[in-house]
Amino acid sequence: MDMLAEPYRIKMVEKLPMLSRREREAAIARAGYNTFLLRSDEVYIDLLTDSGTSAMSDDQWAAMMHGDEAYSGSRNFFNLQDSVREIYGFKHVIPTHQGRGAEHILSSLLIKPGDYIPGNMYFTTTRAHQERAGGIFVDVIIDEAHDPASDHPFKGNVSLEKLENLFAKVGPENVPYLSLAVTVNLAGGQPVSLENMRQTRELCSRHGVPIYFDATRCAENAYFIQQREEGCKERSVADILLEMMSYGDGCTMSGKKDCLVNIGGFLATNDGDLYESATEIVTLFEGFPTYGGLAGRDMEAMAVGIREMVDDDYIAHRVSQVRYLGSYLEGAGVPLVKPVGGHAVFLDARSFLAHLTQDELPAQSLAAALYAESGVRTMERGVVSAGRDPETGQHRYPRLELVRVTLPRRVYTRGHLDVVAEAAATLYQKRDQISGLRMVHEPAVLRFFTARFEPLKENLVGSE
Numbered sequence: 175m176d177m178l179a180e181p182y183r184i185k186m187v188e189k190l191p192m193l194s195r196r197e198r199e200a201a202i203a204r205a206g207y208n209t210f211l212l213r214s215d216e217v218y219i220d221l222l223t224d225s226g227t228s229a230m231s232d233d234q235w236a237a238m239m240h241g242d243e244a245y246s247g248s249r250n251f252f253n254l255q256d257s258v259r260e261i262y263g264f265k266h267v268i269p270t271h272q273g274r275g276a277e278h279i280l281s282s283l284l285i286k287p288g289d290y291i292p293g294n295m296y297f298t299t300t301r302a303h304q305e306r307a308g309g310i311f312v313d314v315i316i317d318e319a320h321d322p323a324s325d326h327p328f329k330g331n332v333s334l335e336k337l338e339n340l341f342a343k344v345g346p347e348n349v350p351y352l353s354l355a356v357t358v359n360l361a362g363g364q365p366v367s368l369e370n371m372r373q374t375r376e377l378c379s380r381h382g383v384p385i386y387f388d389a390t391r392c393a394e395n396a397y398f399i400q401q402r403e404e405g406c407k408e409r410s411v412a413d414i415l416l417e418m419m420s421y422g423d424g425c426t427m428s429g430k431k432d433c434l435v436n437i438g439g440f441l442a443t444n445d446g447d448l449y450e451s452a453t454e455i456v457t458l459f460e461g462f463p464t465y466g467g468l469a470g471r472d473m474e475a476m477a478v479g480i481r482e483m484v485d486d487d488y489i490a491h492r493v494s495q496v497r498y499l500g501s502y503l504e505g506a507g508v509p510l511v512k513p514v515g516g517h518a519v520f521l522d523a524r525s526f527l528a529h530l531t532q533d534e535l536p537a538q539s540l541a542a543a544l545y546a547e548s549g550v551r552t553m554e555r556g557v558v559s560a561g562r563d564p565e566t567g568q569h570r571y572p573r574l575e576l577v578r579v580t581l582p583r584r585v586y587t588r589g590h591l592d593v594v595a596e597a598a599a600t601l602y603q604k605r606d607q608i609s610g611l612r613m614v615h616e617p618a619v620l621r622f623f624t625a626r627f628e629p630l631k632e633n634l635v636g637s638e
């Protein structure tokens with residue numbers, strides 16, 4: 175099928191735990207049917223997240239040995255700065271311990287209480303930092319992003335109409351910046367087109383509003399542009415990425431995703447004044463501005479990872495793995511969000527388990543059943559993750575009730591993906607036998623991490 179061969183070979187291996195079905199059933203019961211509460215040594219193929227789970231290259235491991243652990247002025251910082259200037263094109267760089275460290279600094283410097291921050295769909299930590307600074311997030315993504323059946327090629331695009339309406343309603347002086355995510359994680363890893371970035375930039379510039387990218391998966395976005403946008407076929411991913419970033423004033427970055435490291439992030443900006451203020455507050459929350467909460471060796475590994483992320487062969491293979499898993503599942507009739515995004519396949523649990531109501535937690539049940547079936551760990555993104563409305567105390571009922579099957583970078587092979595797809599297809603054949611769940615322990619905040627559940631029937635996957 176539709177998957178490229180790996181553009182790398184293996185020189186170190188990590189043994190995988192292989193539990194029996196009975197051991198897996200005991201493990202998921204002990205974990206309260208919550209995949210977050212499984213121990214990693216109970217998991218065969220771990221597709222919980224692509225965050226911090228990448229395999230580093232030999233060059234990155236070699237770079238770790240070049241750690242310059244000086245408190246200030248580490249040469250690794252200057253190498254990181256060179257990589258960011260060259261690959262992203264931004265002038266000033268502040269390393270942070272991970273993406274949310276950069277979000278914290280940006281939000282606290284730019285947002286004043288009562289401000290509105292438009293963005294192409296929220297992300298959990300991004301919105302939490304905006305709200306913490308007193309801001310109000312406003313979703314300006316196109317409507318197609320909220321429809322699992324829409325196959326719009328750039329489902330992450332900003333709706334210029336929604337953005338224009340916001341400026342008209344609240345006044346651009348109350349909009350400190352637009353937060354532009356590439357790709358859009360919670361829409362399923364969906365990209366934004368260059369054309370849309372250009373138009374968004376033009377509209378924002380007319381109103382004097384800066385743009386800050388959430389560049390977490392910017393290389394994946396650049397690859398989709400190369401594949402899907404007119405006139406981009408012959409361009410390199412690096413060239414496209416540089417043009418993308420030219421439409422913004424800076425970015426926050428989670429190095430744990432596209433930069434191919436296990437920890438790290440940064441804030442980048444072209445705004446000299448913002449940079450000056452950022453160097454003051456980073457010292458309070460992260461560390462001195464030339465290390466920002468990272469060891470020198472971590473900065474060096476990220477400096478190398480940034481260059482590797484725009485390697486055309488690497489990124490083409492990365493996205494082809496996700497596409498391969500998606501087409502295998504689609505061929506087996508398993509309902510998914512389409513088109514398949516850059517980092518994950520999202521199973522549509524609402525139609526997969528059509529016999530369950532949303533109160534019977536279809537996505538949570540499906541993630542638990544998939545683990546019991548195969549030892550594959552995935553994540554619920556539905557009513558449990560959405561939490562309760564702080565005003566009414568009622569469950570939020572999101573339109574999308576999904577199981578996220580996320581691929582770490584350079585970690586698993588086609589054989590692993592076949593196991594995952596076959597397990598999901600087998601489960602789909604016996605979907606009527608999958609029981610719903612009820613929540614028996616509900617934490618007050620971010621409940622999806624530690625909530626516990628029980629099957630509504632005697633067994634999670636019963637025999638009718």
Ligand SMILES: *Cc1c(COP(=O)(O)O)cnc(C)c1O
Pocket residue numbers: 225272273274275297299300355359388390427428429430431438439
């Ligand atoms: C992971 C992520 C972040 C936060 O980054 P961390 O490194 O986890 O702090 C921000 N935005 C998006 C879209 C992400 O996926």
